[in-house]
Amino acid sequence: MSKIGLLLGKDLRTLRRSPLLLAALVLYPILFAVLVGLVVRYANDRPRVAFVDLDHLPETLTVGSQQFNVEQVISQVQGSVDLVPLSQEEADDQLASGGIVAEIVVPPGFASKLRGMVESPRLVLKTARGGFSGRVEQQTQALVYALNRRLQDAYIKANLKYVKLILEGGQGSFLGNEFDVVGLDRAAQMLDEIQRTSKDPEVSARAAELATFVRQARLALTASGDSLRATANPIQLKVDTNAGRTWLLSAQLQAYALALTLAFICVLLAAAALAAERDENVLGRLVRGLVRLRDLVAVKILLATVIALALGFAIVLLFGVLAEALGVTGGEPWARLPLLLIGIALAGAAFGAFGTLVGAVSRESRTAVLVGFLTALPLVLLGLVPEGAARAAWWAGRAFPFSHAVDFFQAALYDADPWGTLVREGAWLIGLGLLFAAGARAGMRRLLA
Amino acid sequence: MLLSAQGVARRYGRVVALAPTSLDINGGDAIALIGPNGAGKSTLLSILAGSLEPTEGSVSSGETGAGPRVGWVPQRQAHYARLSPRENLELFARLEGVADAVGVAESFLRVLDLPDDGRWTAQLSVGNQQRLNLAIALLAAPNVLLLDEPTASLDPRQRRRLWEVATQVRERGGAVVFATQNLEEVEHFATRVVVLLDGALVFDGSLDEFSRSPEADVFA
Numbered sequence: 001m002s003k004i005g006l007l008l009g010k011d012l013r014t015l016r017r018s019p020l021l022l023a024a025l026v027l028y029p030i031l032f033a034v035l036v037g038l039v040v041r042y043a044n045d046r047p048r049v050a051f052v053d054l055d056h057l058p059e060t061l062t063v064g065s066q067q068f069n070v071e072q073v074i075s076q077v078q079g080s081v082d083l084v085p086l087s088q089e090e091a092d093d094q095l096a097s098g099g100i101v102a103e104i105v106v107p108p109g110f111a112s113k114l115r116g117m118v119e120s121p122r123l124v125l126k127t128a129r130g131g132f133s134g135r136v137e138q139q140t141q142a143l144v145y146a147l148n149r150r151l152q153d154a155y156i157k158a159n160l161k162y163v164k165l166i167l168e169g170g171q172g173s174f175l176g177n178e179f180d181v182v183g184l185d186r187a188a189q190m191l192d193e194i195q196r197t198s199k200d201p202e203v204s205a206r207a208a209e210l211a212t213f214v215r216q217a218r219l220a221l222t223a224s225g226d227s228l229r230a231t232a233n234p235i236q237l238k239v240d241t242n243a244g245r246t247w248l249l250s251a252q253l254q255a256y257a258l259a260l261t262l263a264f265i266c267v268l269l270a271a272a273a274l275a276a277e278r279d280e281n282v283l284g285r286l287v288r289g290l291v292r293l294r295d296l297v298a299v300k301i302l303l304a305t306v307i308a309l310a311l312g313f314a315i316v317l318l319f320g321v322l323a324e325a326l327g328v329t330g331g332e333p334w335a336r337l338p339l340l341l342i343g344i345a346l347a348g349a350a351f352g353a354f355g356t357l358v359g360a361v362s363r364e365s366r367t368a369v370l371v372g373f374l375t376a377l378p379l380v381l382l383g384l385v386p387e388g389a390a391r392a393a394w395w396a397g398r399a400f401p402f403s404h405a406v407d408f409f410q411a412a413l414y415d416a417d418p419w420g421t422l423v424r425e426g427a428w429l430i431g432l433g434l435l436f437a438a439g440a441r442a443g444m445r446r447l448l449a
Numbered sequence: 450m451l452l453s454a455q456g457v458a459r460r461y462g463r464v465v466a467l468a469p470t471s472l473d474i475n476g477g478d479a480i481a482l483i484g485p486n487g488a489g490k491s492t493l494l495s496i497l498a499g500s501l502e503p504t505e506g507s508v509s510s511g512e513t514g515a516g517p518r519v520g521w522v523p524q525r526q527a528h529y530a531r532l533s534p535r536e537n538l539e540l541f542a543r544l545e546g547v548a549d550a551v552g553v554a555e556s557f558l559r560v561l562d563l564p565d566d567g568r569w570t571a572q573l574s575v576g577n578q579q580r581l582n583l584a585i586a587l588l589a590a591p592n593v594l595l596l597d598e599p600t601a602s603l604d605p606r607q608r609r610r611l612w613e614v615a616t617q618v619r620e621r622g623g624a625v626v627f628a629t630q631n632l633e634e635v636e637h638f639a640t641r642v643v644v645l646l647d648g649a650l651v652f653d654g655s656l657d658e659f660s661r662s663p664e665a666d667v668f669a
Contacts, residue, residue, distance in 0.1 A: 001543070007544075013532070014531045280529055280530060448502070
């Protein structure tokens with residue numbers, strides 16, 4: 001067996017004999033999954049929003065000819081927020097203390113404007129400052145959108161009532177004024193009668209002309225119902241919730257779960273393993289011609305790669321089994337496994353190389369673990385910065401293997417044509433790995449001092 | 450001559466751990482390196498062992514050109530704490546390129562009376578760990594044995610065993626260089642004495658010359 005193989009075997013045996021470290025390796029992904037679950041739950045949690053009714057809305061509100069049970073409508077449309085009825089004073093107090101994240105105020109005159117159907121009534125949204133405000137605004141917009149969807153039918157029906165009145169005639173009212181309308185049907189009959197009975201050819205001809213216009217107007221107004229509905233909803237969205245994977249089983253989460261787990265474990269493991277050679281005072285023995293410094297760096301990178309493959313395979317297996325068990329469609333959890341394993345190995349090696357660099361400059365394993373964590377954490381966060389957001393931060397993130405690993409995993413998992421991304425991100429991972437390994441090799445001299 | 454250090458020095462920034470020092474090691478030598486703490490004894494031994502690069506000067510092998518087999522027993526234990534003595538010996542024997550690593554490990558376990566009950570090295574007494582330290586140095590049958598205060602944690606019986614092993618190396622035409630603070634060991638075992646003071650070599654001569662020198666009074 002080669003010297004690299006001998007030392008790798010020693011490292012794996014040592015790892016097996018470190019129950020605390022081994023437990024951390026097994027429990028870390030589980031802990032990670034729980035944390036992600038909590039974040040998901042938090043992300044989906046409905047923010048508490050006060051509902052301040054200054055107009056004293058009635059139990060039932062009539063808009064057009066439609067009646068709305070106010071409480072029922074609110075409970076039906078509040079899906080994205082938890083609406084809590086509060087007085088203005090209570091709401092202001094709770095908004096100030098953080099008990100609620102926003103208040104929706106129904107100002108006086110809201111119901112009468114709604115009933116009038118001439119002027120759009122306004123709701124007032126008050127939000128706190130800070131990270132929540134944008135999200136609450138979005139969710140309130142969603143709530144107003146849902147309310148508008150319910151009301152637009154009533155508005156269309158009311159408008160169509162006027163159209164019907166113009167078509168068929170009869171008694172109508174607008175803004176409290178009662179009036180009689182002849183209606184196009186009766187107008188057509190009257191014009192036909194004039195045409196038939198008039199002895200003046202000029203009057204007959206004009207009556208015929210008007211009768212033609214009335215027929216055209218009737219045809220146009222008959223189609224106004226569909227036209228009004230189309231104007232209200234130029235594009236309609238049909239929601240099909242069973243068409244794809246849940247967020248928890250998405251390619252994105254799987255890629256982030258893998259990359260995040262490997263980033264921390266491989267960096268910390270390689271850093272600690274290299275520094276431990278000095279802690280145990282064995283480094284001096286090894287470099288006396290037994291092992292070359294670059295081989296020692298290679299051993300630790302290999303160790304990180306082996307652990308990455310074992311752990312990554314377990315995570316992939318877990319996701320695949322879950323996808324199968326839940327009958328989730330989309331993606332190819334098994335067919336792409338070899339590609340994914342190549343990515344895991346490359347990512348593990350690149351993270352491991354970064355870890356050896358940390359281990360070489362830290363000199364001592366406890367310091368190496370601390371420095372590894374403190375450097376990996378911000379670099380991982382920088383890897384989450386989207387390309388267009390902050391150019392410098394994005395480039396800094398690209399100098400760490402995390403974002404490349406995520407892109408590789410996502411492409412390997414679900415891209416229809418992944419090869420371009422795989423080659424590019426694979427080259428990045430190899431390049432960064434070599435760069436870090438060279439740095440670690442140079443830094444090893446510090447360990448020998 | 451088995452090993453020769455030519456003007457080797459080691460500096461850490463502005464601190465001089467070892468001033469330029471030359472030392473020739475010949476077959477049959479039993480060289481005692483003496484000096485107070487921080488005199489540069491361990492630094493010189495580490496440079497001779499090849500585990501520490503000198504900031505200047507060089508170490509070369511003797512006239513034979515074959516290159517000496519150097520065994521090194523550092524002052525601090527240098528083995529893997531979570532491996533048993535047998536596993537440590539087999540691993541280092543394989544790294545040294547010993548053909549029958551299992552057999553050689555077995556023989557050193559027996560010769561140096563090392564425990565072989567599967568316990569990790571970290572669970573052994575300091576004396577046992579020191580004997581394992583010595584055993585690892587002997588794996589490649591060295592003809593130059595470098596010992597850095599090797600008897601510090603050994604009982605009298607184990608000390609005798611250590612000097613027996615060192616004598617065997619000399620009897621095979623090899624040399625032993627040992628750092629010590631114990632003048633009794635110097636008198637019983639050394640043929641040559643090297644005195645280091647504040648990182649500088651201040652005396653290099655036979656045991657008789659040393660006993661007549663003013664340096665001997667300093668260490669008496």
